[in-house]
Amino acid sequence: MYYPLFALSTCLFASAVHADVTIYGLLGQTTAAPVQTGTATGTTQQSATTSFVTTHGPPQYTELAAYNNIYMEPPAIPNPPPANQFAIGVPTDATLMNGLSIKQSGTFFGFSIEMSVVNQLIGSCPQDLKVPFLNYMSIIAEKAGSVHVRVGGNTQETAFVVPSLDDGKIIEKNKEDASNPTSTPILALTPDLLYMLANVSSLVNINWYLGVPFNDTANWRFQIAELGEQILGDRLLGFQAANEPDLYGAHGHRPSSYSPFDFFGEYALFTQAWEADTQITRKNTVIAPSTSYALWSPEQVWDTGFVEAYGPYLSHLAVEHYPSDNCAVVWPDPNNPPRDPLVMFPQYLTHNAGINFAKPYLNSTRLAQQWDKPFLLFETNSASCGGFPGISDTFTSSLWGIDHALQLAHSNFSGALFHFGGQTVSYNPFTAVPTNESAVHGWTTGPLFYSAVFVAELMGQSNTTQLIDMLPNNANDQTPAYAVFENGKFSKMALLNYMTDPSGANDYTATIYVGGSGWNEPNGAPASVKVKYLRAPSVSEKDNITWAGQTLGGRFASDGRWQGDLDIQTVQCDQTQNMCQIKVPAPGAALVFFSDEAQAAATGDNDIATFVTTAVTKTKNTVTVDPSVLATSNGDSGKSRLSNMGGTSQGGSNGAMSVVAPGVAALVSVLAGMSVFFRVSR
Known part of the structure; x- marks a missing residue:
């Protein structure tokens, strides 16, 4: 039986007044140039609803990449065609x-969310959660048992925790003082970001990976880890320390000569400080080395003795790797010319793509088994720098995502996390509606999300797959x-x-x-x-x-x-x-x-438990939630996290359900742009 939930939100008003920029840089092939029209062979053809690309360079358009109309003709059937x-x-x-793989879990296909866009996808504060996000995650959790989500990325490297921010914001980005070629902002966040994740886990069975900064080896900032342990408890899977360190030199974060042995030395400093921090009680929760394969192979890191030296701290070994990139459109580089989408298109429609992607890691997955460490692809998607419009946002990515994930599982990875950006990328599994259109439009489901559903159902919940x-x-x-x-x-x-x-x-x-x-x-x-x-x-x-x-x-x-x-x-x-x-x-x-x-x-x-939103008036909305989900979805019912839960009847004392603090209610943003408290009537 479902019950209505309703109330008001103070953080909603703050987020409505102060619109926050939720993506840094200009990702994907978004330009101010006119749309090129034509068929895939270059013949001019106007269309009222669809933009066609030509063979004369990459497509250009003025829309946000997540909603572009770029269309490319499907590749021709092979000649001769395969047997049917x-x-x-x-x-x-x-x-x-x-030749069977190791035993895999239903959580194999997970998600990676850039730390700077959590307010766009998950919620603006602990009391303001996005209903569609909960629904999407609930689909996966129902089939897989739970969902693994990483919050981190490039923005974790300069992140620091402050007690609070103006108007109740949970993150604030400082791009002006950032110094790096990818325009990654300095990120301030509050503990409320972590309380928000805990509230999400009280409703949907999600467990989290968090990123911690690695940019200042003289003054380590472990507040994300300290608070993460306290707030998320057993919902915490581990902490990624260092994000793509093989690119530190190229991106100006370290000297250009920065090497795997330099990284090994810095990790000694990290583990010493980690060990000395008495507020971090679980020392063996570190995820590394998270190299991108751009400049270092995993073997170059293993050859330093990295795992032998730091194994007691490592819960997972990890790499990050995209099969291609679309970076030249955003950051022109004479050594990396723009890739022609017409050439790239068929490369995502072949089984050999996954085989060739996994091949360089077969030695590492073998070594990981010897070291008794799960091996993760901690961040991936169809192409870095936002993907390819017309490829990453089409059914191509649905098929590619399934084959990619299953080939990784067959190759003894233990999980793969597919990355989210903002509205200026085309590869998102799903994309939040722009704030100024939230009253009239819904979210956008990316074709890649169907890959996640397929793989979750294939893997199942036995943990013996x-x-x-x-x-x-x-x-x-x-x-x-x-x-x-x-x-x-x-x-x-x-x-x-x-x-x-x-x-x-x-x-x-x-x-x-x-x-x-x-x-x-x-x-x-x-x-x-x-x-x-x-x-x-x-x-x-x-x-x-x-x-x-x-x-x-x-x-x-x-x-x-x-x-x-x-x-x-x-x-x-x-x-x-x-x-x-x-x-x-x-x-x-x-x-x-x-x-x-x-x-x-x-x-x-x-x-599948879903969270239904229905606009009732301009000031009141309802959300219906199966109360059994609230009672059981957190694994321990949330009771060990909060002693004074109070009653849950409408109008009753302490009637709001939350993991934040007594008397503070978790609430959900509805599609019409309103917000409501979770309050379950009995």
Whole structure:
């Protein structure tokens, strides 16, 4: 049963009066030049609704990158095309399958949020949370069990904590005094930022990574860690110390000669200060080295003895890496000319992209297992500096994101965090509506978020998931497939089709044989399987994307909840022939549920707890929340974090639910730009 929640917010009024800049620099291909129009081959063609790019350099447009209309014709079907009928054999018993990954968790596909934009995505203060953010995260948490989110990035390096800021703000950016080529501002933040994260975790099962500054090795600032431990408690996963240190020299943060051995020496200073800080009680929560692969390979760091020296402090090993960059559009560099999106486009529509990305890290993931440390891709996305409009914000990124994540899991990474920027980037999993349009528009769901949903459901909640890249269809790079085992048994299969063909001629059918004589097992095909499809009309589609028949809406059209009717298809198998035939559209992806347990989990979509917003008047709104979510979503019900919770009846004493302090209520920003307290009536 759901109950209305309502009240007023003081921090809402502050944020309404003082509009905060929530992104630094000018990211992506946003320019003041006229829009270029034409087909992908350069023929002029005007369009009232769609902007086409040409072969004469990168596209230009005047809109914010998150909402651009850049369109590129999908790549042609390969000639000759791959076979559209092929077989895949898989055993029922994992012990018969060589090359399986380590055991993976449902939290594998996580998110990275730049510290300077938390007020845009999560909330403006502990009492003011963004409803769509909660809804998006709830979708992932319901399938994965929980969500891992990192708050950090370049802005963590100069961050410092102050007791308070004017008008109740939680962050304040100082770009004028910043000195770096990427225009990263100096960031002041208050403890309320951390209380806000704790409030979010009281509603949705989210655990956090935090970044701590590494810019001043003579005066370490550990307040984020000290307060993070106190406020987030067991919701805290670890602290990243140093963000892309291999770029410190190039970005002017260290001498140009800065080397892995210099970094090793600075980490000695860091760990000494970390050990001496009595307010940090969990010393083994550090995440490093977080190199970007731009200048140093991981091996160059390992060769210094880094893990052997600092292993007792390290909870995770991590790297950051994007497969490409779009930086030259923002920061012209004669050594890095702008990349032609028409050339880049097909590079994201091939299975080899993920294989080639993971290959340089196979030695590191092997070493990480020897050192008993999880190995994370701590920040990634389709391309750094905001991604490529027309690629990063299309169905291409949905398919690329699935394949990218699953290839990393197959290669024994333990997690990958996909990065958010602001409204001037095109790769966001989702984007908040501009403040001045929040009364009339909703949020924008990025195609990459559908990748997160797919992967969360594939990984599930068993924490025993193992994957293998099946390389079917003679290892054709347009038709990849992964087999999934849980608790040692075959449970699911992921099938992708990178081609775009509205005629259906390049849809393919995979015939999956389960067990049988080829594996020296009894036949294992079930009587039927459940299938969820991720679909779009083409890889260039931005808005019309569905997962199991439902959509999260196009640009400016989402509140983070599913729209439409759920469509889980049942495919009958031929147990006599021991086979199940699964058709995969061009383009599209299919998640096939084989085991009884997997099929049961596939049908639980109606159990997702969402936060509904309804405008009642200009001054009063309602939010409906399942009270059982408030009672259980925090793992320990929040009771150990706050002793004086008070009653929860409307109008009652201490009636507001919060983890901040007695009498302080957590509230939610509704889509109409209003805010309301969480207050659950009984």
